Structure formats: C-alpha cells, structure tokens
Amino acid sequence: MSFRATLVALAQRKSSKEWLSRQSSDPWIKQRAQNDFYSRSAFKLLEISENYGNFLDKQDVGVVIDLGAAPGGWSQAAARKLGWDVDSVKKPGSYGLKQELDKKGKVAGDSYDPLNIDDLEKGYEHSPDGRAIVVAVDLLTIKPIPGVQSLKADFLHPLTEGLIHDVLVRFGFGFGRRKADIILSDIAMNMTGVAVHDDEASLRICHAVWEFARKNLRTASEIGRTRGGVLLLKHFTHPDVDAFRQKCLVPNFRDVTYIKPRSSRSESKEAYYLCRGFEPETIDNFD
Template sequence: MRISPYIYKSSSSSSRWIARQTRDPYVKSRITGDSSTPLYRSRSSFKLLSMASKYPILSRSSTRTVVDLGAAPGGWSQVASHLLKGKTNSKIFALDILGMEPIPGVDIIKGDFLSDQVRKELSYQVGEGNEEEVEVDCVLSDMMAPMTGNRTRDVGLSLDLCAAATVFARDVLKTADGPERREGGKTVWPGGNLVIKFFAHPDMDEFRSLELDPWFGKVVVEKPKESRAESSEAYWVCLGFKGDPQLFQ
C-alpha cells in the first residue's frame, strides 16, 4: 500500500511535537508540580510568573482586583490566585466564552468579555452591587486567535484581539492618582496595569505607539525565557494607566 506523503509529513510533525513536549521543563513542571509550584493548567502559566517576578503587575501590596480575558483553561487565573492568596479582599475574575473547571479564589464569568451582559455582571461583582464603582488593578490577556497559516490574516487576527483587550482595559482600569515614585529602590507606577500577548510585526509597533504608550506610564516588551525561542510571541507589559491622553494634553 502506498503511504500518502501528507500522512507521513503529519506523522513526522506529530513525533517532533511529542519529543519537544517530553523535553520541555515547563511542561514537566505543569504536570508534576511541587510545594512551591502548583499544578498549573497551562504551560503559559510560567510566562506570567516570570513577568510578575520582574514587574509589579500582580503585587500583593497594590493589586486587589484582577481580570483575566479569554482565560480558559485558566492557567493565568491560577497564577493570580496563587500570588494573591491570603490577601484580604482580593478578587480575581476569569472571563471566557468557554467553560472552565472551578479555580480556588477565582470567579468565573462565562461569555464574550465585550458583551453588555458580561460587562454588567463584572461591574456588579467588582463594585459589590454598585456598578458605578468599578476599578480594576490588572487586566491580563494571553489570548491567541487560531492560526490559519496565512501570515497577513494571522497578524490581523492577533491585532484584533490586542485591540479588544485594550478597549476593555481602558474602560475598567484604575486611573493613576499621581506621578511615578520610588519605593524600596524600585519605581512604582500608580494606576492599573495591562499585559497583552502579541506576535511581532511592524503593524504591532504602530499599535503600541498609538494605543498603548500615550495611555500608560511605561510600556515594555517582554519575551519571557519560558517562551519558545522559535515563537514570534511576546508580551506588552503596560504599567500605570493614566487615562485618556487627550484629557491631559
């Protein structure tokens, strides 16, 4: 029987993927866990842990309310819950159109995060019944659109997700009440924080310069060591939400 070249190619690709997963230390840590590293649902959990150790995006001293967009299967929500565990009045919300298994310390809201229904539910829970008092300290987005193989289309889909997360964050993030300051030898940016995954492309540079830099005290590009070297993914870490730049020109 003649074996289809397509089947052979697919099988070879699958074998390489399995071999890579077997060697990946972060895949192993996700599966085994230990006393200091919980059993995380996704490999990407370690990327957020890395960024959180470098920047005050999930600081116990300044973070009370966190919203994880497109959260399923829940790895980033788990990290937020782990880092803020025991903090009085901390609230973590996982939003996704997909269902998720419960996560200790996390409230799951199922639906499109841009829909009025989900936004009202989030506002009600964050404001403890008062929808007018909505202030979020950190918005997380590890969302990724299904890859089509068409570079132009894939970049466009990624940009759409970045734009959606940014629009959402602008509506809910806490606005800075003063300039940046030094505490304990480190710079602190008052205001909410935003972390968004993106894929390197010139269009993304333009998006950052127009839609992120003017709105935040500091925006940096991070490619955590936990990201695979061959991947073009990176993250914008946006610190100190200032609000609409047109209001303070």
C-alpha cells in the same frame, strides 16, 4: 495500506515523536506537573511579574481581570499570589456557565451563551486568606479555581463588559472596586493561516483590550503607586502593532515594555506588552 497512506502514517509518527520528545524535555511542562497548574502559561505570568516589580504581589491589588483565560493557568497563578489557597475553598462553583441537564437532572455538559444571564451560580465563598478577586473570561469553560470567578463569554461581544461589572458588584467589591488593578490578556484567536486575516484579527483584539483597559483600569494616582494600574497584553508580531503601541499605550502608561518570556517558545510570533503606571490622557466613565 496504500503507499501514500503509509507515507502519511510515517510522517504522523515522526511528528508525534518530535512532539513527545519536545514535551518531555520542556522544563516548563515538567514544572507544570510539579505545581499543578492547568497550563504552562502560568509560568510566563509568574516570570513576568517576578522580573517586573512583582506586580501580582502588591497588597493593594483587589481586582484582577484575566481575558482569554482558559484553561486557567494565569488565573490560578494570579489567585495564588493574591492569597487564595486550595484548602481554603468552601464551595466550588462558577459563574455564567450554561449547564445542560439530562433527563435525570444530572449535568450533561455546558454550552456557550454569550449573555450568560439566566444561569448565575453561586461561586466560591470568600476565603479568609484571599484578599482579591480574579475574574476570568473565555469562550471556553474554565474548571473551578479558588478565588476565580469564571465567565464563559466572548470578550468581543458588546455585553461582556457589563457582565464583568456584574461579577465585581456581585462578589462584594462594590463601587470602589468596580475597576481592576491589573488587566491580563492572553487572548489568542484561532489562526486561519492567512497572514493578512490573522494579523488584522490580532490587532483588533489588541485595540479591544486597550479600549476595555481605558475604561476599566484603576489609575496610578487612584492606587497611589507610580507603577500601579497594570495591563499585560499579548500580541503577535507584525508591522502595525508597533504603531498601535505608540498611539494607544505609550501616551497612557508610565512604562511600556516589550516582553518575550523565556517560557514562550522561540518559534512563536507571540510577545507581550507590559504597561505599568496607568495615567490616561482622558478618562471616560462607563456608567
């Protein structure tokens, strides 16, 4: 092995050790093992809900939309709060995955199809316990989760919003429930390392999620609670994000709170806006 290759190998070994040591001492990762969540992010959501009025526990919540949901920790945590239970599931399935079959007719894998039109599958049957639906959207496949209808799609694709409505109608939540009580966005795009580009991309996602919420979130008055209509939005710190908060979020929600959860690594630039009590200045109909 050359001197340079040895150095690289040593550096890799050192960073692997650091990573392993961080993983083994991370309380959230230990808790994940105990609670069987697909990701440590589940604890961020539970922590935020518990610290801010237990918005996931409200009995009137009928629809939660989880954007950027893979591998599925938030969706799992939300579905469990909404009364879904692993044992109550009758039929596993998912919505919108384009599965590819091999020559023998066995599932060989799945692929990304932004339209997801031709491959609707029957999802979980409703549990007698589950009182609400979670619609999870991600570019990546989400393993089946009780109470969660997964949609493998690009949230930024113009047709994805229609697909989300389709899921809501399909699973029995009808016209009165075509809007969400809670919209969660933990979307994180792949960072390029070029700050200007990454900042722009992250702000673009914030605007897109806000536009989606503006049209698809139930208002506090429709729900009948002053802090009803919740948007939890991940963002990455940079100078323009505060202007976005002031312009788009503050005038349309009763409370907008900046949150850096304990379970979020301190070195990470990520933080959240928790927006409660949706009372938009103007409401558009999406029909």
